[in-house]
Amino acid sequence: MHLALAPMAGITDQVFRGLCFEKGCDLATTEMVSAQGFLTAPKDRNAYRFLLARQENEGPLAVQIFGSVPEHMEMAAARLSEMGLFCAIDINMGCPAQKVVGGQSGSALMKDIPLAAEIVKRCVRASLLPVTVKMRIGWDEESINAVEFAKAVTDAGAAALTVHGRTRKQQYSGKANWEEIAKVREAVSVPVTANGDIWDAASALECAKVTGCASLAIGRGALGNPWLFREIKAAFNGEAYEKPPFEEIMETALRHGREMIAWKGEKSGMLEMRKHLGWYVTGQRGVAKLRTRLNLATSLSEVEQLLATLLRRETEE
Numbered sequence: 286m287h288l289a290l291a292p293m294a295g296i297t298d299q300v301f302r303g304l305c306f307e308k309g310c311d312l313a314t315t316e317m318v319s320a321q322g323f324l325t326a327p328k329d330r331n332a333y334r335f336l337l338a339r340q341e342n343e344g345p346l347a348v349q350i351f352g353s354v355p356e357h358m359e360m361a362a363a364r365l366s367e368m369g370l371f372c373a374i375d376i377n378m379g380c381p382a383q384k385v386v387g388g389q390s391g392s393a394l395m396k397d398i399p400l401a402a403e404i405v406k407r408c409v410r411a412s413l414l415p416v417t418v419k420m421r422i423g424w425d426e427e428s429i430n431a432v433e434f435a436k437a438v439t440d441a442g443a444a445a446l447t448v449h450g451r452t453r454k455q456q457y458s459g460k461a462n463w464e465e466i467a468k469v470r471e472a473v474s475v476p477v478t479a480n481g482d483i484w485d486a487a488s489a490l491e492c493a494k495v496t497g498c499a500s501l502a503i504g505r506g507a508l509g510n511p512w513l514f515r516e517i518k519a520a521f522n523g524e525a526y527e528k529p530p531f532e533e534i535m536e537t538a539l540r541h542g543r544e545m546i547a548w549k550g551e552k553s554g555m556l557e558m559r560k561h562l563g564w565y566v567t568g569q570r571g572v573a574k575l576r577t578r579l580n581l582a583t584s585l586s587e588v589e590q591l592l593a594t595l596l597r598r599e600t601e602e
């Protein structure tokens with residue numbers, strides 16, 4: 286089974302991706318990058334330097350762009366494909382955020398199939414790399430059009446699709462509709478990656494069964510748990526899997542923090558780490574009392590002390 290890390294803005298940066306690759310992820314995608322912003326930003330602008338950064342320990346990495354102006358998308362695809370860092374250009378046609386759909390980008394493109402197809406066609410023409418599309422199953426329950434949409438973008442040249450089994454209206458709530466992903470897989474001849482609600486080995490096996498997909502993309506399930514890739518791979522190979530001991534989780538959280546700080550400096554690195562720390566310790570005994578302090582931590586040594594407290598509690602009980 287091929288396992289991808291689903292793109293997540295503010296999360297799937299080079300440090301987190303590196304950890305996921307180390308633990309069995311086969312393909313990752315950058316956080317979404319605005320095509321227009323990328324084209325107009327000064328070359329050294331931090332935001333783009335960070336968004337496009339790639340570590341040496343990473344495996345195949347696609348870069349994801351969003352936008353609604355075909356010319357911008359085409360130029361961004363051309364330039365990004367020439368950087369020699371990425372294996373594919375992925376087009377975001379699934380983001381539900383108001384500021385993205387307000388500009389007719391992301392999942393708003395599912396309401397305008399001719400524009401979506403035009404964007405794909407232009408990007409395919411301009412890019413040196415394969416162009417892929419990440420989509421949802423439709424705008425809302427009344428307008429599910431995943432099959433029609435998937436046919437149009439693959440006819441326009443998309444080389445593969447990732448389908449998140451929710452509508453834009455659902456955002457991230459309700460249950461992902463894997464049956465609809467199965468319909469897309471049957472309707473197109475390019476590889477389809479199933480996405481949505483894969484939280485553990487059991488849901489991964491079930492999703493693969495229902496969708497018939499040979500590739501799965503994991504988003505929120507990997508937060509604080511990059512080991513999920515290893516767990517799922519083991520399940521597909523019929524091998525036993527043991528969850529990592531608490532010490533290993535803490536060591537990984539600290540390493541994540543150290544790498545983040547080495548990259549972005551202590552202040553921004555710590556700010557970005559807080560959410561990850563919260564995810565790493567989720568479910569550990571005694572964490573409720575420490576959560577606020579972890580959230581306010583300003584240095585890694587402070588985090589180290591707080592995690593050591595948790596570890597002592599764990600081993601004493």
Ligand SMILES: Cc1cc2nc3c(=O)[nH]c(=O)nc-3n(C[C@H](O)[C@H](O)[C@H](O)COP(=O)(O)O)c2cc1C
Pocket residue numbers: 291292293294295296316317349377378379380419449457480481482483502503504505506
């Ligand atoms: C915080 C967050 C940020 C996300 N950012 C992106 C993004 O930049 N591009 C994208 O295509 N999808 C984005 N997504 C959607 C995920 O890639 C994925 O489709 C969705 O979370 C469903 O998968 P899951 O149930 O495994 O989390 C984001 C999701 C979350 C929770």
